[in-house]
Amino acid sequence: MDAATPFPTPPGLRLVGFDGDDTLWRSEDYYRAAQADFERIVANYVDLADVHERLYAIEHANLALFGYGAKGMTLSMIEAAIAITGARITASDLQRIVDLGKTILRHPVDLLPGIREAVAAIAAEHEVVLITKGDLFHQEAKVRESGLADLFRRIEIVSEKDAGTYARVLGEFDLAPSQFAMVGNSLRSDIAPVLALGGWGVHMPYHVTWVHETHAELPDGTAARLRAAATPAELPAAVASLAAAAAASTPGDTRLPSATGAPA
Amino acid sequence: MDAATPFPTPPGLRLVGFDGDDTLWRSEDYYRAAQADFERIVANYVDLADVHERLYAIEHANLALFGYGAKGMTLSMIEAAIAITGARITASDLQRIVDLGKTILRHPVDLLPGIREAVAAIAAEHEVVLITKGDLFHQEAKVRESGLADLFRRIEIVSEKDAGTYARVLGEFDLAPSQFAMVGNSLRSDIAPVLALGGWGVHMPYHVTWVHETHAELPDGTAARLRAAATPAELPAAVASLAAAAAASTPGDTRLPSATGAPA
Incomplete structure (x- = not known):
């Protein structure tokens, strides 16, 4: 909980987050x-x-x-x-x-076709984490069963996916939002809060969406930081496109206050 | 997930964990x-x-x-x-x-009498974390309402409290079990798995215990690493006693493999 000393954030994507339900597996x-x-x-x-x-x-x-x-x-x-x-x-x-x-x-965990290959390809280029919302016990069981856990640097199961949650996770990784991209099916939970913080997003719509997740307003002027993917096979190129844009950008110091978990 | 390079663990207590339900507040x-x-x-x-x-x-x-x-x-x-x-x-x-x-x-969060003072006294001497089991959403609400969140370096809400869970948490802090003590009311969830790993424990029984939590066998030869407290007021002295014992011990290298969350 120390106050951060501001210093310039190097440009470039450092971390890619993946949603779980309806992004990695059917839900x-x-x-x-x-x-x-x-x-x-x-x-x-x-x-x-x-x-x-x-x-x-x-x-x-x-x-x-x-x-x-x-x-x-x-x-x-x-x-x-x-x-x-x-x-x-x-x-x-x-x-x-x-x-x-x-x-x-x-229900058994039913991975979306091609998702393992897509996550593996992105994990070869970037650190990847899983950020999934919902019941801790059920989500842990799904992560275990998915066989994907080893691809991720960390698994975060959270009760809500809002800007505060993403800020906390990024603080634990000591990263600025400009160094982070989120991949997911929900504009409300996966995309809008990350764009609002100053991060990047890849939206991969699922064929059905819970009505609760359909209400989202994307912040103005963030379209350049968003990509769309129709299928998992399109994800690596979408992330590569964001990574190129992130490398070319000079976001200045948008690093968040540190909230790393290691004791002093 | 890097393999750890073995090196000697300095003796002494570095981190104290507190259980939530029936240790900090009534449940x-x-x-x-x-x-x-x-x-x-x-x-x-x-x-x-x-x-x-x-x-x-x-x-x-x-x-x-x-x-x-x-x-x-x-x-x-x-x-x-x-x-x-x-x-x-x-x-x-x-x-x-x-x-x-x-x-x-x-139900409103009802702190045990004296627990705030006890946690604050221990937090003045050691890093403290909250490690609580159960429903993510409900536990987060209780932590928020408790007014104790600021005392803790980190809040870990877990689905099960077994040796694997404690090993993961200690890995994230890059600590050996010999540097960790857990305070809680459940021998099964708070004490036995930590002692089994080589850590320390303070057992503070609650006046009622769910039958599921009463089945516990303490590992042989671990009595010297366990203290009892009848009330929160007795916790600081119990932790100080463990800290003195930990400082005097030479556990050798029992550091766990590193599993810190920061990207390389």
């Missing part, structure tokens, strides 16, 4: 499948057009208490099912909803 | 209260002497999927209530069980 598909099953169960009790919206309203209201992840989502599904059915739903059907949550937690 | 009391309420709800359906054991059996079976924390515990309570009542429990009563979980998540 949203499993949530969508659970939600569809939830709607089928509830449809046995009520004939409503807005079941989906009512579930999301309860999920959203619970986020501040539960945080992200399958366990909180399951509790929200149970609460929504009870509310939507006027408490008429049976205990057996509520057990089916608990089981939907367990199915999400148990 | 188990809230789980016990929720469990008592759970048993009262279920008692409206069945008259069983072993409700408590059946709940723990389901909780324990779900630990490998849910990990620790209030959300997993709430899902286990829901599942147990459905199983114990033969699915006769109403949706309204299941909502009451969801609310028990929310009550745990919402």
Whole structure:
């Protein structure tokens, strides 16, 4: 927690961060499948057009208490099912909803095609880290199962991906945002906060996105620090393009205060 | 992930770790209260002497999927209530069980009397870190609310506290186990794994302990590296006693392989 002595930041990319869910491996598909099953169960009790919206309203209201992840989502599904059915739903059907949550937690890790090769190619040129959001226990299990852990210099599992989180992580690496690029599918969580800090981003959209992750405003004047990739195979070239731009830029001193973890 | 070059470890304590739940602030009391309420709800359906054991059996079976924390515990309570009542429990009563979980998540952080002064006194002599287990989101909220975060050099929220976890944390600090002492209420999570690595421990029992945390075998020949404290006020003297013993010991080279997070 020492105050940093300002000194010029050398230009160039020093660290590339990767998101986990829907960037390295499939995730949203499993949530969508659970939600569809939830709607089928509830449809046995009520004939409503807005079941989906009512579930999301309860999920959203619970986020501040539960945080992200399958366990909180399951509790929200149970609460929504009870509310939507006027408490008429049976205990057996509520057990089916608990089981939907367990199915999400148990699903095998399904890597996106070509992602291992893409991460390995980028890791050959840059230090890479994994910065993933959600439930610590579930994310750790997915990282373990993915077989990708060895490619990453560090695994950061965080409860929220905002500018404060990225600033903390960069502080621990003693890097300025101008030396960091983030690769991910969510404009809100992976791209916007990093661009806002002065970093770089590669957006690789996933075929489905949770509504919560779709609200994002990119800071003005940051388009030059953003690349897009349609598939993992396009990631190495996108990062190389950012690295070239970063090497050519003279960002001045944007180094963050040091927050390294080593004891003095 | 570089291999460490072996070199002698200077004797002496360099880092003191503190557990969170039931060491800095009350936790188990809230789980016990929720469990008592759970048993009262279920008692409206069945008259069983072993409700408590059946709940723990389901909780324990779900630990490998849910990990620790209030959300997993709430899902286990829901599942147990459905199983114990033969699915006769109403949706309204299941909502009451969801609310028990929310009550745990919402309870204000209640510091143990004297703990702030004890941590501050120890922090004046040693680097201190917080190493707490459980749900990332809930633990972060408790750390924030505790008002103690500024005393700690780093906050580590982990999914399990075993020898592997402590070895990783020490690796990130580039310290040998002989330079580290852990303070906590759980012999299983806070004391036994640290002693097994070659570190030091201060056990401060809490007035109630979750049955899962009571199973622990202390490694043979480690009694000299363990102190007990009945209250937070006794912690500084206990740590000072360990520090004196550590300064007098010649542990040789037990430094762990380096796993620091800074990029090369």
